[in-house]
Amino acid sequence: MTPPSAAALRALGLRLLTQLAVALVTLLMAALILLAIGVSPTVAADAFWAGTFGSPTNAGTTLTQAVPLFLVALGWIVTDKAGRLQVGFPGQVVIGGCAAAAVGLQCENVPAPLAVMLCAAAGMLGGALWAGIVAWLWASRGVLEIVSSLLLNLVAIQVLAWLVRGPLQGSLDQQPQSADFPESTRWPAFPSVPGLTLSYDVLLMPVLAVGLIVVLSRTSFGFSLRASGGNVTAARWQGIDPVRTGVRAIALSGAFAGLAGAALLFAGSAPWLSEGFEAGIGFNGIAVALLARNSPVGAMFTAVVFASLNVGGTSLQSLLDVPSTLTSVLQGAVIVLVLVAAAVAVRRRSTTPPEPAPAPAEPSGRVTAAAGQGA
Amino acid sequence: MGIFDVAFLVSVLTIAAPVLLAATGELVSQRAGVMNVGLEGIMLAGAFSAYAAMTVTESLLIGFLGGITGGLVGAVLMGALVIEAKVDQIVAGIAIGVLGYGVTAFLDQRLLPEPHTFEPLERLAIPGLSAIPVLGDVVFRQDLFLYATLLIVAGTAFALYRTTWGINLAAVGETPVAADAAGVSVRGVRWAAVLVSGAMAGAAGAYVSVGDVGVFREDMTGGRGYLAIAAVLFGMWRLRGVVLAVTIFACTDAVQLRLQSIDAIPREVWLVAALLLVPVVVRALASVRSVRGGPLHAALRPGPAGGVLIVLLLAVFAVRPPDMSLPASLWLAMPYVLALVALAAAGASRHQAPSALTIPYVRSEA
Numbered sequence: 001m002t003p004p005s006a007a008a009l010r011a012l013g014l015r016l017l018t019q020l021a022v023a024l025v026t027l028l029m030a031a032l033i034l035l036a037i038g039v040s041p042t043v044a045a046d047a048f049w050a051g052t053f054g055s056p057t058n059a060g061t062t063l064t065q066a067v068p069l070f071l072v073a074l075g076w077i078v079t080d081k082a083g084r085l086q087v088g089f090p091g092q093v094v095i096g097g098c099a100a101a102a103v104g105l106q107c108e109n110v111p112a113p114l115a116v117m118l119c120a121a122a123g124m125l126g127g128a129l130w131a132g133i134v135a136w137l138w139a140s141r142g143v144l145e146i147v148s149s150l151l152l153n154l155v156a157i158q159v160l161a162w163l164v165r166g167p168l169q170g171s172l173d174q175q176p177q178s179a180d181f182p183e184s185t186r187w188p189a190f191p192s193v194p195g196l197t198l199s200y201d202v203l204l205m206p207v208l209a210v211g212l213i214v215v216l217s218r219t220s221f222g223f224s225l226r227a228s229g230g231n232v233t234a235a236r237w238q239g240i241d242p243v244r245t246g247v248r249a250i251a252l253s254g255a256f257a258g259l260a261g262a263a264l265l266f267a268g269s270a271p272w273l274s275e276g277f278e279a280g281i282g283f284n285g286i287a288v289a290l291l292a293r294n295s296p297v298g299a300m301f302t303a304v305v306f307a308s309l310n311v312g313g314t315s316l317q318s319l320l321d322v323p324s325t326l327t328s329v330l331q332g333a334v335i336v337l338v339l340v341a342a343a344v345a346v347r348r349r350s351t352t353p354p355e356p357a358p359a360p361a362e363p364s365g366r367v368t369a370a371a372g373q374g375a
Numbered sequence: 376m377g378i379f380d381v382a383f384l385v386s387v388l389t390i391a392a393p394v395l396l397a398a399t400g401e402l403v404s405q406r407a408g409v410m411n412v413g414l415e416g417i418m419l420a421g422a423f424s425a426y427a428a429m430t431v432t433e434s435l436l437i438g439f440l441g442g443i444t445g446g447l448v449g450a451v452l453m454g455a456l457v458i459e460a461k462v463d464q465i466v467a468g469i470a471i472g473v474l475g476y477g478v479t480a481f482l483d484q485r486l487l488p489e490p491h492t493f494e495p496l497e498r499l500a501i502p503g504l505s506a507i508p509v510l511g512d513v514v515f516r517q518d519l520f521l522y523a524t525l526l527i528v529a530g531t532a533f534a535l536y537r538t539t540w541g542i543n544l545a546a547v548g549e550t551p552v553a554a555d556a557a558g559v560s561v562r563g564v565r566w567a568a569v570l571v572s573g574a575m576a577g578a579a580g581a582y583v584s585v586g587d588v589g590v591f592r593e594d595m596t597g598g599r600g601y602l603a604i605a606a607v608l609f610g611m612w613r614l615r616g617v618v619l620a621v622t623i624f625a626c627t628d629a630v631q632l633r634l635q636s637i638d639a640i641p642r643e644v645w646l647v648a649a650l651l652l653v654p655v656v657v658r659a660l661a662s663v664r665s666v667r668g669g670p671l672h673a674a675l676r677p678g679p680a681g682g683v684l685i686v687l688l689l690a691v692f693a694v695r696p697p698d699m700s701l702p703a704s705l706w707l708a709m710p711y712v713l714a715l716v717a718l719a720a721a722g723a724s725r726h727q728a729p730s731a732l733t734i735p736y737v738r739s740e741a
Binding site for chain 1: 462593715
């Protein structure tokens with residue numbers, strides 16, 4: 001590894017600075033909204049801190065909730081690097097979770113480590129297959145992946161609604177939810193944290209972040225991924241099939257989302273399948289990746305930020321009667337601010353000529369590439 | 376007529392109207408090269424601001440104006456992001472979707488915690504025409520929103536295909552460079568298109584909340600925005616196609632509503648499903664035939680062959696309906712599945728998409 005140049009350091013500093021600015025503006029907005037509804041921001045901040053990191057138990061919950069967000073963010077990063085734009089994460093999380101639950105409910109007498117592995121594998125397979133529909137429609141029928149994935153999200157929600165009322169319905173009081181998962185399938189938690197809220201799957205975050213970086217920068221698969229996301233013609237000249245690479249990228253990102261679904265169910269506090277277990281993870285995971293400027297390491301931190309917004313929003317609701325949908329408002333605002341900050345940064349860069357830094361994502365060519373392959 | 380009676384046709388129109396209006400707006404925006412994926416959030420904004428305006432004024436007119444204003448606010452944000460800041464259109468759309476859900480749910484919980492219920496729009500019988508049997512009951516005894524939607528769709532058809540503005544719009548969506556060189560303001564036309572789509576989506580949202588049921592609930596548009604976007608794509612960026620697509624979606628939805636109370640799927644449903652699939656299969660056959668071999672050769676390829684088999688199966692079911700029912704939630708997924716099938720079948724004609732769709736226009740000064 002060569003030491004980073006001064007220009008690279010400056011660029012990194014600028015990135016951190018813009019992210020800090022985004023965070024500050026969001027905090028300011030939150031304070032203003034709280035003032036507008038008559039809640040003192042300092043009281044709210046205290047309640048927020050107590051709910052998120054104030055005790056080991058709550059900190060465990062926050063970190064555990066960050067994992068699914070982070071996994072979805074990785075899925076987004078993979079497809080983004082390959083130049084594909086699938087946004088079917090909510091659906092893939094749901095279907096992955098359903099597959100994992102279907103397997104987990106059968107794992108009554110399976111030893112714990114094997115059961116956990118089986119559930120995780122089922123989740124990844126479910127997510128990858130659901131994403132595979134998107135990939136197939138794009139590769140062989142030329143359907144824009146954004147549209148098919150949005151529609152499949154809506155289908156997945158109905159599939160879940162049917163499963164928890166039909167085949168997987170298992171609660172004793174006829175609620176639309178499955179039976180409790182067997183103890184052997186629950187993902188283990190750190191015994192030192194009271195309440196066992198910190199699941200071992202937190203370790204997935206650094207492992208997968210580093211793993212993805214290595215795969216993207218050091219393997220031929222990673223190279224073909226980045227090449228197809230860059231210049232499609234150049235990729236073809238290198239002997240890379242952008243369509244095949246795109247299909248693989250979409251399936252891989254679906255697997256990440258499916259694993260997120262399994263993590264939500266088996267490492268969460270509610271060990272059963274119910275409607276709405278997805279809880280906005282799919283779209284918020286995209287925001288997590290955007291906020292980290294598509295860096296896997298950065299996504300670890302932004303996932304924790306988003307998870308603490310969720311957890312803290314809930315504690316604000318219970319302690320101070322602040323509507324928990326405040327979280328959605330702030331999350332939406334964060335995405336908009338990040339987009340604007342990125343646009344401003346690109347414009348600044350183009351007005352200062354000496355640094356021909358590569359633009360983060362080249363949106364042009366996406367549609368034409370898909371059209372060329374679809375015909 | 377079994378389940379396809381007058382009430383069924385009326386419910387088709389009621390379901391179709393808001394989706395059609397939103398889809399028409401989306402069509403205008405997409406023909407100018409802006410894919411407004413935030414349509415769902417914009418419809419929610421319209422639904423909520425209409426409800427809020429109604430709560431204050433109790434006037435349906437102000438309610439709808441409020442809805443349009445709410446839609447315009449969402450559209451201004453969309454325009455500022457994609458036309459001025461030139462960020463990725465699809466990501467911006469997702470942001471507006473999240474924001475639309477969050478802001479409306481937050482304000483609803485905070486400002487209007489007690490649910491209000493309003494009288495929905497009353498149905499107007501057009502004198503004379505409403506006396507026609509069946510047709511009169513279905514078409515000429517509807518609420519004002521439906522008539523307005525039909526007028527707006529007709530007006531949009533005229534504007535898109537018969538005016539200079541419509542030609543400019545298409546030029547901006549196809550080759551913005553050429554349009555710019557010809558003296559058309561790409562920025563201006565795109566702004567106008569985005570605002571039009573925002574106003575229409577806002578009005579459609581207003582109909583969903585105060586016009587049709589008279590209340591607001593969190594996330595009450597329930598995917599209608601995405602359905603409208605799908606209709607534009609399925610309709611191949613032509614208004615005729617959009618109207619057809621919305622009609623098909625609305626029929627599926629209406630069937631689902633009717634079937635919730637029936638045990639087994641009646642034969643009419645199988646028959647109609649088979650009839651609906653025929654054009655799709657014929658189109659798939661036609662697109663394959665042009666590659667090589669005759670229609671027989673085409674029919675043997677896996678995709679079309681599967682389509683032919685499904686149509687035959689549905690026809691058999693129509694003659695001898697099996698004792699089978701589909702759970703309500705899977706019926707609810709039908710319009711989306713149908714849209715996916717339609718998009719897949721239409722795959723070959725994708726080149727009709729505006730060439731500059733989703734591509735920001737950066738004027739090169741050099």
